Amino acid sequence: MNGTILALNAGSSSLKFRLYEVEGDKFTLVLRGQFDGVNENPHLSVKEAGGKEICNFDLEIGEHMQEDMLERIFSVIKPYTASRPLQAVGHRVLHGGGRFADPVLLNDEIVEYLETLIPMGPLHQPANLASIKLFRRIRPDLPQVACFDTAFHVNIDERAARYPIPLEYEAKGYRRFGFHGLSYTYIADRLREISEYLVKKRTVVAHLGSGSSMCAMRNGKAIDTTMGLTPLGGLMMGTRSGTVDPGLVLTLMEAENLSPAEIKHMLYYKSGLLGVSGISGDLRVLMASEDPNAKKAIDLFVFRACRELSIMVATMQGMESLVFSAGIGENSPVIRKLICERLAWLGVQLDDEANNANAEIISCPESRVEVRVIPTDEEIVLARQTSRVVSEALAAGQDVAYA
Ligand code: ADP
Numbered sequence: 001m002n003g004t005i006l007a008l009n010a011g012s013s014s015l016k017f018r019l020y021e022v023e024g025d026k027f028t029l030v031l032r033g034q035f036d037g038v039n040e041n042p043h044l045s046v047k048e049a050g051g052k053e054i055c056n057f058d059l060e061i062g063e064h065m066q067e068d069m070l071e072r073i074f075s076v077i078k079p080y081t082a083s084r085p086l087q088a089v090g091h092r093v094l095h096g097g098g099r100f101a102d103p104v105l106l107n108d109e110i111v112e113y114l115e116t117l118i119p120m121g122p123l124h125q126p127a128n129l130a131s132i133k134l135f136r137r138i139r140p141d142l143p144q145v146a147c148f149d150t151a152f153h154v155n156i157d158e159r160a161a162r163y164p165i166p167l168e169y170e171a172k173g174y175r176r177f178g179f180h181g182l183s184y185t186y187i188a189d190r191l192r193e194i195s196e197y198l199v200k201k202r203t204v205v206a207h208l209g210s211g212s213s214m215c216a217m218r219n220g221k222a223i224d225t226t227m228g229l230t231p232l233g234g235l236m237m238g239t240r241s242g243t244v245d246p247g248l249v250l251t252l253m254e255a256e257n258l259s260p261a262e263i264k265h266m267l268y269y270k271s272g273l274l275g276v277s278g279i280s281g282d283l284r285v286l287m288a289s290e291d292p293n294a295k296k297a298i299d300l301f302v303f304r305a306c307r308e309l310s311i312m313v314a315t316m317q318g319m320e321s322l323v324f325s326a327g328i329g330e331n332s333p334v335i336r337k338l339i340c341e342r343l344a345w346l347g348v349q350l351d352d353e354a355n356n357a358n359a360e361i362i363s364c365p366e367s368r369v370e371v372r373v374i375p376t377d378e379e380i381v382l383a384r385q386t387s388r389v390v391s392e393a394l395a396a397g398q399d400v401a402y403a
Helices: 065-081 108-115 125-138 167-171 181-194 246-255 260-269 272-277 283-287 292-316 326-331 333-342 352-356 378-395
Strands: 002-010 015-023 026-036 043-048 053-058 086-093 144-148 203-208 212-218 221-225 321-325 370-373
Touching: 002 065, 002 125, 002 378, 015 065, 015 378, 026 065, 026 378, 043 065, 065 125, 086 125, 086 378, 108 125, 125 144, 144 378, 181 203, 181 212, 181 221, 181 321, 181 378, 203 292, 203 326, 212 292, 221 292, 246 260, 272 283, 272 292, 283 292, 292 333, 321 326, 326 333, 333 352, 333 370
Parallel strands: 002 086, 086 144, 203 321, 321 370
Antiparallel strands: 002 015, 015 026, 026 043, 043 053, 203 212, 212 221
């Protein structure tokens, strides 16, 4: 495929996009942009790949915010696609359910199926689907591809995938899925690129951002992961609780008279670092705070991260390699150190100087576990998957337009 591809990553309060030039299997970043604070104080910033600022301004919050944002994307990319036409759009989609193990060319029937999965991803799935539908309206000629965060985990250990619940619910698809799959795909590819030897090691990848999870991986394949049916399980996160006793939910309903919607709101938006600190879900804010509750929140984050990691190690029956990634994992030597100190029993030994420098390898040579920092790149995975799906469909003589 030759031309450009737009990679779109729609979150609950942000919309990130990147434009790539594609020549065969070579991808070159052209533009990167981001709408932040979509529900409160929308702001748009766009830069060329070389760093030149194209725009950086606040937007009026309007009734048709989503539509407005997509139209702005089209106007920003227009000069860059004049000689390199836009060939396709790749969307990060949170949940592919039991049906999708691979990225897929979208049509109305698939979008309808993806809508049925909204209860399992109330924070992200609606935003993902809203931008797909808007693109269809504005540019029905464009092929659109969904790249799923669940897909990487489709073949995890069968026992890791199951909840011990009655068979009839298992048959209906209530199982553990796992998320952050685009990020894990990128890391698995990087491990293989670094060395064929490295990718064979039993590895835990810690994707620590506003949403956090871990993946137990070997030979570039997922074996277990900390999130389950929804992206609420596993590690404590910015505003999400992570795993709690299911009995807590039932007790809150019965003893506190909370409705399912109220509990959902509490566990997705009011818990995690924000809930425990009472200050913020943003780690940087907590690190800068003198409040003892900020320290307690950070301490609990580290404690629970190590606890979840031990589950990944138990599934793999060992760990020789640990990778930190995403906003916190890539940028916070303090959190990496706190986590690694609690993992000394597994033979993890950090090299403080390398850690403070955010070096590629941050463990000592004598550490039984090699610890790395690998910056993730979900958008390049979106672009690669989108290009592959569209090229294969064209080669098979398929009509690739959405409509
Ligand atoms: P998402 O993409 O899910 O919005 P990110 O991967 O960008 O999230 O991670 C956001 C988190 O990373 C926030 O908690 C933020 O405070 C944290 N973070 C980013 N940079 C740093 C840093 N230099 N030190 C500590 N935490 C950081």
